[in-house]
Each structure stands twice: as structure tokens, then as C-alpha cells.
Amino acid sequence: MxxxxxxxxxxxxxxxxxxxxxxxxxxxxxxxxxxxxxxxxxxxxxxxxxxxxxxxxxxxxxxxxxxxxxxxxxxxxxxxxxxAGKKGWWQTYSGVVSSAYADYISLEDDAERICEWTPLVIPGLLQTAAYARETMTETAESRTPEEIMALAEVRQARQAVLTRPGKPLQLWAIIHEAALHQRFEVRPATMRDQLEKLLNASEMPNVTIQIMPLDSTAHPGIFGGFGLVSFPGPTPDVVLLENLSGATYVEGDGAQPFAHAVERIRAAALSVEDSLARIAQLEEGHRK
Structure with a gap:
């Protein structure tokens, strides 16, 4: 052969x-x-x-x-x-996890820090199981209910990098305020619980959350979301770009413009304190 x-x-x-x-x-x-x-x-x-x-x-x-x-x-x-060829826990879900998605999970597993800019959704590492299921049900039309459940389990399992022993992943998430106004008609408590999870996650010393306000000034993030993944040692950063057709990676020197963009996106967002106050305000609104 x-x-x-x-x-x-x-x-x-x-x-x-x-x-x-x-x-x-x-x-x-x-x-x-x-x-x-x-x-x-x-x-x-x-x-x-x-x-x-x-x-x-x-x-x-x-x-x-x-x-x-x-x-x-x-x-x-x-x-x-x-x-390089090691199989991780995600191989258990090989029937629903694509090779590109498995690659990204392995990057998260190796990473020292991730800076994620998400203009439309809550970052996967900060999602509740219910939010994950609801958003995937509406966007992954070709998936069966069983596959949706499995993918939601994967998303929850990925979050273990935030609490791993020794050196937990450093996560800096910048989320557009529009993502916090998402509504779920069938399960209206989904967004309230998701906002509560963001507040709880922000108490972790390795998690920083900023909110991009609806009335923000122009910034490089208007061209779309991305995740900038950094590693210990000399290995270069990797950038993940996602869309309906899958994932695209920008590697090596190509990742440098995204590192510069991150600084400008952070500067345009609310401060950490004001961001948490905005989340708390919206979470309280769901309780009325």
C-alpha cells in the first residue's frame, strides 16, 4: 500500500x-x-x-x-x-468534531493565553451549556439533536483549560454589547443565566472581560471577530477566523496585524469595571 x-x-x-x-x-x-x-x-x-x-x-x-x-x-x-500527533479527549467526539475544530481545541490545550473578540456571540470558553445548545440549534441546521447535544458537551469540556492545574489559560474576552441582548423565546432564562456566568467567570484571576458598547467609536474589530492564540516559548501566534463554512487559520507573521488590532479594540471597549457593571445591569433587567 x-x-x-x-x-x-x-x-x-x-x-x-x-x-x-x-x-x-x-x-x-x-x-x-x-x-x-x-x-x-x-x-x-x-x-x-x-x-x-x-x-x-x-x-x-x-x-x-x-x-x-x-x-x-x-x-x-x-x-x-x-x-504533535497526540490524541486528546476530544477524539471521543470524532463523529461530530471536524478536523479543523479538533485542531483548534488542541491549540487551546497548548495555549498560554487567548485574546478573543466576538461581535455577535459569547465566546465558547464562557458559554453556558444552555446558551451553547440554543445558538447551535439555530445555526447548525444540518446537525441532528444528538449531535447538537454532543457539541454542547464539547464546548463545556473545553472550558477546563481555564481551571487546569499549574498554568490555567489566560483569557481576555472582548464582547460586543449586541451579543448581550440576544433573546431566546423558548427558554427566556437562557440569556439571564449566561450573563450570570460572565459575572462569575470575571472573578477568576485569569479571565478578563470587556464589553464593546453599542455607541463605540470605530475600531479594527468592525471587520469581524477573531481569536488570537499565544503560546509559551518561541512558537508563533495563531489566529482563528470563523464563519459558516468553517475555520481559517492565520499563522506566523500573518498573525501580527491581529495583535496590533487587539490593542485598539481593547482601547475602544469599556473599562473592565464599567464592562462588569453593564453586564450586571442587563442581568438584573432579566430578573424584573
Whole structure:
């Protein structure tokens, strides 16, 4: 049977991009680096392009060849190589979780921090189960009720990164106020409970929530929502763009404009204190 090409997952692409950047920083060509490792050039090219696996021990030797001395870089890239093909808890839901969605969950699992700008919905990491079910029921028309329930379970399971031992994910969520005015006719308490969850989540030291007011000034976020995912060590940021047809990733240098945009979006939003006051005001309105 012919050999199947390796799936270039986001983890493998991050590893390959970082190794390429370090090689260029060392002033070495593909030929130079391959010769130092006693490899053929196509092997290193495939590794950098996420088309071939690389063992942890090979990463270590490659970094030495590039003159890397920072132990944090060794640890970060060795772990990335070790986990590149690792299956996570989400594989249990492989029947409903697409490969692109699985890639994003693996990014959340690896991430140190995420800054998310959501103009129309509450970020998935802050959603209640009921809100997740209601929004997916209305948007995922091709899904069965059983699949909707499974996807809602996945969304809840993802939130474990906010309370993981050691280094919980740092989440900075900027939510447009319009998303807080969503109404659910069948289950009107859904939005009240969702607002309460936002207030509770804001008490976590690793979660920051800002609200973009309805009367905000113009800012880069008017072009659509995105999530900026950052990692420990030297691996580059990844940006997630979502739409009805699925997910698109912006990687490497392409993520830099989004990092600049985040600062301007934060500046246009309400302060953290005023944001929580606005959420509390709306939550109280649901109780009347």
C-alpha cells in the first residue's frame, strides 16, 4: 500500500515554522542544516512544512545545530514535537468534531493565553451549556439533536483549560454589547443565566472581560471577530477566523496585524469595571 502523506496539523505547522525561523536566524540554508544532521534535504524541508514527523531527540539535536541555548526553547519545542500527533479527549467526539475544530481545541490545550473578540456571540470558553445548545440549534441546521447535544458537551469540556492545574489559560474576552441582548423565546432564562456566568467567570484571576458598547467609536474589530492564540516559548501566534463554512487559520507573521488590532479594540471597549457593571445591569433587567 502506498505511504499516506502526513496530515499537516496546526501543531506540526507551528513546530515547522519555528524550526525554520530558528534555522534562518542561525544563517543556515536547508542544505547546511541537513548536512549538519546528516539528513537528506527533502527530510528537513518536509519537517518545516509539517509533512513529516520529527522525534523529540531530533529536535534537541537540531536546536543545538542552530546554536540555541535557551532551555525554555528546548522544552517548548520538544514538547510540541512529542504532542504533535497526540490524541486528546476530544477524539471521543470524532463523529461530530471536524478536523479543523479538533485542531483548534488542541491549540487551546497548548495555549498560554487567548485574546478573543466576538461581535455577535459569547465566546465558547464562557458559554453556558444552555446558551451553547440554543445558538447551535439555530445555526447548525444540518446537525441532528444528538449531535447538537454532543457539541454542547464539547464546548463545556473545553472550558477546563481555564481551571487546569499549574498554568490555567489566560483569557481576555472582548464582547460586543449586541451579543448581550440576544433573546431566546423558548427558554427566556437562557440569556439571564449566561450573563450570570460572565459575572462569575470575571472573578477568576485569569479571565478578563470587556464589553464593546453599542455607541463605540470605530475600531479594527468592525471587520469581524477573531481569536488570537499565544503560546509559551518561541512558537508563533495563531489566529482563528470563523464563519459558516468553517475555520481559517492565520499563522506566523500573518498573525501580527491581529495583535496590533487587539490593542485598539481593547482601547475602544469599556473599562473592565464599567464592562462588569453593564453586564450586571442587563442581568438584573432579566430578573424584573
Amino acid at each position: 502506498p505511504h499516506q502523506p502526513l496530515e499537516p496539523t496546526v501543531r506540526r505547522r507551528r513546530l515547522g515554522q519555528t524550526l525554520r525561523k530558528l534555522r534562518n536566524g542561525a544563517g543556515m540554508t536547508l542544505e547546511d542544516a541537513a548536512a549538519a544532521m546528516e539528513w537528506k534535504v527533502p527530510k528537513l524541508s518536509k519537517i518545516e512544512n509539517a509533512r513529516q514527523q520529527i522525534r523529540t531527540a531530533e529536535v534537541t539535536e537540531l536546536l543545538k545545530a542552530y546554536g540555541v541555548t535557551d532551555p525554555e526553547v528546548f522544552t517548548a519545542l520538544e514538547n510540541l514535537a512529542k504532542d
